[in-house]
Amino acid sequence: MTAAGATVSTGITRPSTRRSYPTAWWGMAVLIMTEAMVFAILLAAYFFLRAASKEWPLGGIEVPKLKLAVPFSFVLWGSSIPIFWAEAGIRKGNVARLKAGVLLSFLMGAAFLAYTLYDFDELHFGWRDNAYGSIYYTIVGLHALHVFVGLAVNVVVQLKAWLGRYDRGRYASAEVFFLYWHFVDVVWLAVFPALFLSSHLR
Amino acid sequence: MAVTEHPAPPPVEEPELLELWEDAPGLPGFLSTVDHKRIGLRYIYTCFFFFFAAGLMALVMRGQLARPNSTVLGPQVYNELFTMHGVTMIFLFNTPVLAGFGNYLIPLQLGTRDMAFPRLNAFSYWIFLLGGIFMYSSFLVGKVPDGGWFGYTPLVSRTFSPGLNIDFWGLGIVFTGLSTTVGSINFIVTIFKLRAPGMTLNRMPIFVWSMLVFSFMAIFAVPAVTLATGLNELDRLFGTSFFLPALGGSVLLYQHLFWFWGHPEVYILFVPATGMISQIIPTFSHRALSGYLWVAGALVTVGFISFGVWVHHMFATGLPPVAMAFFSGASLIITIPSGVQFFAWIATMWKGTVKLTTAMLFAIGFLLIFLLGGITGVMVAVLPFDWQVTDSYFVVAHFHYVLNGAVVFPIFGAIYYWMPKMTGRMLSERLGKLSFWVMFVGFNITFFPMHILGFLGMPRRIYTYDNGLGWGGLNAMVSIGSAIFGLGTAITLFNWAWSRRRGAAAGADPWDADSLEWATSSPPPHYNFAAIPLVASRHPLWDQRPLPYAESGEEPETGGLGPGGAVKRETPVTSGIDTRPEGNLEIPHETYLPFIVAVGLAAMFVGLLIKGAVVGVAGIGLAVVGAVWWAWRTEEDLAPSERTPG
Numbered sequence: 001m002t003a004a005g006a007t008v009s010t011g012i013t014r015p016s017t018r019r020s021y022p023t024a025w026w027g028m029a030v031l032i033m034t035e036a037m038v039f040a041i042l043l044a045a046y047f048f049l050r051a052a053s054k055e056w057p058l059g060g061i062e063v064p065k066l067k068l069a070v071p072f073s074f075v076l077w078g079s080s081i082p083i084f085w086a087e088a089g090i091r092k093g094n095v096a097r098l099k100a101g102v103l104l105s106f107l108m109g110a111a112f113l114a115y116t117l118y119d120f121d122e123l124h125f126g127w128r129d130n131a132y133g134s135i136y137y138t139i140v141g142l143h144a145l146h147v148f149v150g151l152a153v154n155v156v157v158q159l160k161a162w163l164g165r166y167d168r169g170r171y172a173s174a175e176v177f178f179l180y181w182h183f184v185d186v187v188w189l190a191v192f193p194a195l196f197l198s199s200h201l202r
Numbered sequence: 203m204a205v206t207e208h209p210a211p212p213p214v215e216e217p218e219l220l221e222l223w224e225d226a227p228g229l230p231g232f233l234s235t236v237d238h239k240r241i242g243l244r245y246i247y248t249c250f251f252f253f254f255a256a257g258l259m260a261l262v263m264r265g266q267l268a269r270p271n272s273t274v275l276g277p278q279v280y281n282e283l284f285t286m287h288g289v290t291m292i293f294l295f296n297t298p299v300l301a302g303f304g305n306y307l308i309p310l311q312l313g314t315r316d317m318a319f320p321r322l323n324a325f326s327y328w329i330f331l332l333g334g335i336f337m338y339s340s341f342l343v344g345k346v347p348d349g350g351w352f353g354y355t356p357l358v359s360r361t362f363s364p365g366l367n368i369d370f371w372g373l374g375i376v377f378t379g380l381s382t383t384v385g386s387i388n389f390i391v392t393i394f395k396l397r398a399p400g401m402t403l404n405r406m407p408i409f410v411w412s413m414l415v416f417s418f419m420a421i422f423a424v425p426a427v428t429l430a431t432g433l434n435e436l437d438r439l440f441g442t443s444f445f446l447p448a449l450g451g452s453v454l455l456y457q458h459l460f461w462f463w464g465h466p467e468v469y470i471l472f473v474p475a476t477g478m479i480s481q482i483i484p485t486f487s488h489r490a491l492s493g494y495l496w497v498a499g500a501l502v503t504v505g506f507i508s509f510g511v512w513v514h515h516m517f518a519t520g521l522p523p524v525a526m527a528f529f530s531g532a533s534l535i536i537t538i539p540s541g542v543q544f545f546a547w548i549a550t551m552w553k554g555t556v557k558l559t560t561a562m563l564f565a566i567g568f569l570l571i572f573l574l575g576g577i578t579g580v581m582v583a584v585l586p587f588d589w590q591v592t593d594s595y596f597v598v599a600h601f602h603y604v605l606n607g608a609v610v611f612p613i614f615g616a617i618y619y620w621m622p623k624m625t626g627r628m629l630s631e632r633l634g635k636l637s638f639w640v641m642f643v644g645f646n647i648t649f650f651p652m653h654i655l656g657f658l659g660m661p662r663r664i665y666t667y668d669n670g671l672g673w674g675g676l677n678a679m680v681s682i683g684s685a686i687f688g689l690g691t692a693i694t695l696f697n698w699a700w701s702r703r704r705g706a707a708a709g710a711d712p713w714d715a716d717s718l719e720w721a722t723s724s725p726p727p728h729y730n731f732a733a734i735p736l737v738a739s740r741h742p743l744w745d746q747r748p749l750p751y752a753e754s755g756e757e758p759e760t761g762g763l764g765p766g767g768a769v770k771r772e773t774p775v776t777s778g779i780d781t782r783p784e785g786n787l788e789i790p791h792e793t794y795l796p797f798i799v800a801v802g803l804a805a806m807f808v809g810l811l812i813k814g815a816v817v818g819v820a821g822i823g824l825a826v827v828g829a830v831w832w833a834w835r836t837e838e839d840l841a842p843s844e845r846t847p848g
Contacts, residue, residue, distance in 0.1 A: 012399040012400040012736065012737075012738075012780075012781060012782065013399050013736065013752055013755065013760055013763065013782075013783060014782060014783075015755075015757050015759035015760060015782060015783050015784070016759070016776070016777040016780075016782035016783060016784045017782075018777060020775070020777065020784045020785070023318045023319070023391055023395050023396075023775060023787055024319075026318075026390075026391045026394065026395060027318065027319055027322075027387055027388070027391050030386075030387045030390050030391060030421060031387055033421050033422070034383055034386075034387070034421045034422070034424065034425055035425075037421070037422050037425040037426075038425040038428070038429065041425055041426055041429055041459065041462070042429065045429070045433075045444070045455055045459070048452065048455050048458070049444075049450065049451070049452060049455065052452050053450050058449075058450040059450070127440075127442050128440070128441040128442060128443070129449075130443055130449040130450045131443050131444060131446070131449055131450035131451040131452075132450060133442075133443075134433075134436070134437075134442035134443050134444050134451070135444065138433070138436070138442070152830075153833065156830060156833055156834065160834070173833055
């Protein structure tokens with residue numbers, strides 16, 4: 001026991017002057033850590049399987065095509081830009097900018113998801129064929145699922161914006177969605193080079 | 203400007219506040235509560251149900267092994283019992299019971315009114331409960347998991363284990379893993395954003411530190427086990443080939459994934475157990491913990507190093523020697539932070555005045571058992587030694603010393619230490635001490651001879667053995683010891699039941715302890731604190747007498763701190779580092795949403811299990827509807843924290 005009678009400085013109850021995020025935003029940040037780990041482990045598994053096999057892709061499967069993959073990847077990455085713009089807008093209370101930015105981002109994300117599904121349809125192998133097929137479909141499919149969930153939440157955010165439930169200082173769920181959407185884009189920054197580009201390096 | 207403080211404790215009974223925070227009575231309140239104390243206690247009770255179930259399985263197994271060539275159990279039932287014993291102890295007792303203590307204690311120790319996400323908190327409990335029921339329902343249909351708790355491929359592949367048994371296990375692990383993940387997110391945000399003003403990081407109780415490390419480790423480790431068992435389920439249910447070598451898959455990949463979680467998991471369990479010890483020992487030594495910063499640093503260091511040791515579970519798989527040397531080295535280095543904690547506890551007792559309460563006895567018993575478990579841990583970290591004893595009873599002895607001795611003993615200590623806070627009634631010290639001694643003696647009679655059995659060559663997981671091998675005497679001793687150990691735990695169960703009716707009233711602070719949970723009544727009111735305490739010391743109840751409480755200030759940020767402006771279902775949010783008030787977090791009212799979403803997810807897992815698309819899709823639909831409704835309400839439930847534009 002140290003000396004009794006430690007005094008409380010009144011300073012500790014003075015309000016913080018820094019800009020703060022809602023607790024839900026921090027919750028999403030931690031959720032993203034664990035989600036990032038899911039993708040990191042899947043990519044590690046991809047390279048583990050690749051290192052253990054003589055040929056890659058296995059069983060004479062052709063390497064992923066880049067013709068559509070590259071432009072649509074840029075569409076996905078670009079969809080973060082309207083989100084930044086929307087966020088800066090709602091911070092000043094501009095709900096119109098929020099609506100426009102989130103809608104634009106929805107269209108770009110939906111285009112990417114449509115591309116992914118089209119690409120799955122075009123592939124000449126299934127996920128039961130061999131381990132390459134299993135890991136390829138699992139990683140790309142899991143990312144597509146994240147895009148889909150992002151688009152669903154995007155719709156909820158748009159509905160809330162149109163119904164006037166957001167204003168300056170009252171947009172916690174939108175802010176949480178913004179962070180999630182950026183994550184969906186950033187994951188593709190890791191998945192795309194690993195699955196699409198690295199197979200072209202021989 | 204700044205708020206004023208009033209030194210007298212605020213009145214405990216505030217009828218208006220109480221009305222605002224109380225749950226609805228009966229079943230509706232039971233299903234919809236978001237009170238962290240109810241949820242925490244529920245976690246603890248559910249976990250102890252599973253603990254006694256796993257204990258009974260162990261006793262039945264010991265009945266079989268007591269004599270050579272015994273026929274109490276056949277090999278299939280024996281496989282099922284050792285699998286479910288391990289699964290229960292790891293996934294349904296040790297991990298969630300620590301989360302349960304965390305749930306109950308952390309908001310109290312931080313001086314706040316609830317967790318950061320009370321609805322998620324209820325959700326993580328329901329997921330855990332339904333996950334447990336999911337796995338245990340395998341007993342009802344006679345398809346009990348039988349592949350061992352870590353279920354190696356290819357044994358657990360569809361080819362070699364075609365039944366539903368493995369699916370109960372694999373899907374159940376993915377399901378309960380969600381609970382751990384969600385709970386950990388909640389702990390991290392609560393610890394960073396809801397600390398009472400003045401409780402800087404270096405004034406947090408060590409138990410809070412340990413739960414912070416627990417949570418971060420879980421966040422990074424649980425995805426690995428989810429993927430290991432999840433990808434195996436994809437192989438089994440949908441015909442993929444991650445772990446099928448004939449199609450380019452790898453069985454070693456499964457082991458890497460499993461143990462990348464599996465070894466941190468050992469420390470995920472051990473770190474909060476040591477956190478409990480670091481609260482109990484100082485209280486009953488009447489002295490601050492020696493080397494607080496060293497102990498906190500050791501917890502964080504253990505968290506990091508534990509991610510670099512997983513391959514020591516795979517020393518016998520024929521990996522390259524360089525890799526094995528690295529992992530052997532890391533496994534040895536982890537003894538350093540563990541040693542730091544050990545010496546801090548000894549120094550605390552040495553320089554203090556020790557009072558041998560039941561909780562303290564469990565803490566000291568833990569030290570002895572952990573010492574032995576730690577030493578055998580160093581032994582198996584050494585490659586040539588590990589090759590000799592791997593998959594023998596020596597390993598069984600080692601991990602029971604660390605997981606049963608060094609985790610279950612602290613948990614029993616914590617029961618004796620904190621139950622009076624939770625129920626308001628003291629447990630009997632006489633029965634408690636009896637329980638400790640019976641458990642301690644029984645534990646060592648059970649598990650010490652297993653080391654020798656390992657040296658004599660007895661492999662783990664055999665359901666019987668021949669007469670002439672010379673294992674009979676020691677096995678009989680082990681079985682007698684396990685009965686004694688079981689009796690010891692039953693005494694504590696009886697003690698708990700007895701104290702609920704006859705125990706002496708505990709009062710707010712029966713142990714003269716230092717942390718904030720002892721500042722409020724036992725059991726605490728629904729709102730925990732009518733006014734938020736102000737912290738200026740690592741030991742507020744020792745150094746700040748009387749404890750100062752905040753009063754509500756004029757600004758919106760400080761309006762919820764104290765009585766007066768605080769008759770709301772809110773708790774203050776503070777900045778993560780310097781704990782300045784940032785605003786108020788509205789604590790959501792009771793809601794069925796967490797229960798609904800959890801039931802939806804459970805239906806999804808049942809759908810996967812029985813390959814019933816309708817059930818699965820209906821489950822997903824229910825979960826999605828619940829989740830959207832939940833998201834829809836965010837603005838209603840999370841009041842705006844007034845912000846300064848940035």
